[in-house]
Amino acid sequence: MNILWGQKHFKMNLQELNQNYNCFNIIEELKEKEEGKLSGYQISVKDCICVKGMESTAGSAILKGYKPLFHATAVQKVLDEGCKIIGKTSQDEFGFGSFSMNVGIGYKQPLNPVDKQRVTGGSSGGSGCAVKLIEDKHVSLGESTGGSIVCPAAYCGIVGLCPTYGRVSRYGLLDYGNSLDKIGPMARTVEDCAKVLKIIAGYDPKDSTSLNEPVDDYESFLKKGVKGLKIGLVKESLDVDEEVKAEFMKTIESLKEKGAIVEQVSLPLTFKYGIEVYYIIALSEVSTNLSKYCGIRYGAEEKPEGSFNEYFAKVRSKNFGEEAKRRIMLGTFARMSGFRDAYYIKAAKVRTLIIQEYKKLFEHYDVLVTPTMPNVAPKTEDVKKLTPLQNYMMDVLTVGPNLAGLPHISVPIGDDLPVGFLVIGDHLQEGKIIQVADEV
């Protein structure tokens, strides 16, 4: 395997690579077809996406040993195009984090290839790390609920594309927040993202929420330039670290030079309530999704003793990590009678208003842009000092497009540590964000 880092090529096998960076939970090869649009490509798959017969645990001890009986639709589609699957990438347990530090019990945190003391971002941290490291034709299938594709893309310095909600089938995805989850490609180039998205996008009768709309030829949006495109620069997003802001503004200037029209726009509601709304909805949903993991049919089990409640409690207490437990409790609270109207129902209503706020802007702008993350990849030691709430606040720039189900792509900018440039499009306008991202 050819590894490119620091402008030096060197050979390293995947096992050695993983010993250094912990980007894979499972290393295993699978190929079903020789010929196809992806022949010659290697695809790594985030652990929460099912690959038939390949241990898929979403990075959680509670699913240890679970080998799915079926491929996720997205996985089947890339296999049908002749790629080789190389393994399952590490992540925050069930996607619960922005730094890939909340890995499940017994799992290792992936390390940032740029600086191993720094985090990869999360929750698709293993994917971000692997894409940065593996030079050969390699694309990773990531998954985003509130920013889990673009955050590690920004921190690791790669491209990550999160499509419109429903554009890529969720069949075979281990659910976090079902109304928010999206599978999307993470790659070294915008071109590879466009190529793989074209293949995995499309209607799937097995996922009721998948969109029955034609799939655009995304690659045709490459190298089209940005001349005349109207770009809305979200002013609330400029409240970020200086180094990020400086790199971001440099890119804005270069887009202007290429003929784009950039204007400042505002998303007051999204920035005021986005984080709260996102966490209430995502955690309400996930607290029901995780109920099924109780040690009966698959995954971790314990000695069957006591009543079924005692048994379930034992399996779950022992095998869920701390953050998973926190999110189950918060989510369960938000949907309890007496609190449900004030939290879950209210959040659903505000979410609709947030969608409307975006839709209004898209009447006038082709795309919106912000930095992807408010900072460069922080050091693991520094993140450890953050409270859970400070942790959640790191998603301030990414929860908006995720709540609204809008397609967005993070492109690496910056000369020193990588910075992410986020391009957000209207629903099903993946073509346009690819067009802009290609010029960044």
Place this chain on the structure above:
Amino acid sequence: MKFESDVVIGMEVHVQLNTKTKLFCSCPTQGSEEPNSRCCPVCLGMPGSKPVLNKQALNYAIKLALSLGCEISPELIFSRKSYFYPDLAKNYQISQYEIPLGIKGKISIEGKDIGITRVHMEEDPAALVHPEGMAKSNYVLIDYNRSGNPLCEVVTEPDLTSPGQAREFMKNLISVLNYLKIFDIDTCIIKADANISIKEKDYTRVEIKNITGFKEIERALNYEIERQKREDVVLETRAWDAEAGITISMRKKETEEEYGYIIDPDLTVTTITDEMVEKIKVDMPELAREKALRFVESHKIRKEDAFVIAQQRELANLFEIAVKKVPAKLAVAWVRHELNRVLNYNKKSLEQVKLDEKEFIKLLELIDKKEVTENVAKKILEKLIEKTFDVEKYIDENKLRAVSNSDELEEICKKAIENSEKAVQDYKSGNEKALQFIVGQVMRETRGAASPQVVIEIIKKII
């Protein structure tokens, strides 16, 4: 709510719809009884699987809601009802909460309207099998064949005032299901939970779970009323043990159950358009009540007969065909009484015996034309519910046609009298019974094809 009656009962009935496949996957609802042979990642709740709505089940549920006079919601929204229980594949059940499919319906029984609060759709949990009975087993087996079967829950207002009424309600509901052909009495399950309280104990409510069948409803509720009169009553949930004929306390209800409902984000909102509802309405059959009233109106039969016949779809169909060919009185006698007698004797329902309609009607026509006697016809009917045959051919082959030609019959009678000298003498000396001997001979000769009354008249005339 203020109650006045001695007993107050409200029901929640779970009806299994007889669709071919389950509510959210394409596993068959019927077939192999081998445990866990009819399940897939969806109904097993495997990680990554997603539910997809079975449109047929929605169609059936709309039919049911409409026939109970419900208002139909313009949107079908499913919720997750969360609770941990080993029979739930996902530890939540996909059900409906805020906006049920149908609301504000009613069903009439004994001239009284019973309010239907709501009709909603949900999935069935798996079956728990206790190998040595619930009390003894220290482990339980789970069979997911049932997991994901489509159910409709029908919830009534607390309008029922006696176990008898509860039974009538169930009977009527089953009749509706039968007419709509959305329920199969042989293979589908119908289960009721009943909330019951009595005036004597200040209407403290007890819920009785898992009562199967309408006869059991009445038994369970009768038992519970007696128990409540006898014991202290607390707010609780009890289970009906049909074998022992008693209710057993399951859990005290100090607080309302907490299900933490959320909208199921794996399922999109299905719009139920007026066109959809209208299309279903057009296909809806006439139900028992309207049918019975029409029978009374157009065939002048007794109301009681009409309601008994109309309650069972197959019986009503048969009656409707029969009444076109023979007088209504004869049709009632044979459809309501004779046919039921034969079925009851065989402990079978009409659906189970596959009675050939055409041959049955032909038989009635022959009775009407007096081509066969009623006695012969009864025997033929007993055979006809076992297998189909050509009734007329059978009659001819076995020489069962009624001897209606009186010359021929007179000839047979004369012969019988000649052969029965002693009986004739006995009769003449006042022994009425002696006549039966002669009649018997005639009947034997005609293989029962002569009417006994006619034969007696002829014999008396000759002697």
